[in-house]
Amino acid sequence: MAGSTSKKHCVRCERDVAVEYQNSAAARRWWRLYFLIPIFLLPASPFLASDYVICLPLMMSYMVGMGPVLSIVREVPACAECGALILAEEQGGAAARTRAPCVP
Helix, strand or coil: CEEEEEEEEECCCCEEEEEEECCCHHHHHHHHHHHHHHHHHHHHHHHHHHCHHHHHHHHHHHHHHHHHHHHHHCCCCEECCCCCECCHHHHHCCCCCCCCCCCC
């Protein structure tokens, strides 16, 4: 788990805690460039459009890779102490949904 220095409110711990992500901030930033790949392929579009043997597998592999990239980019932070997910809706003060209390 890659750590972070930002503090957010954890509903389970009922206080402000440090959050951590599964991937580092640099990795999440670099994976956002995945969505720019079609812009780099734009100059080759006449060749790609004329040859379906290259175009179809290329587009299929790009679309298959979209799911894992979106999961990395949209990653939700977790509490560094108890591991609970820190949802954006819960940062306004009230809990967005009810949760069972943490039983030790």
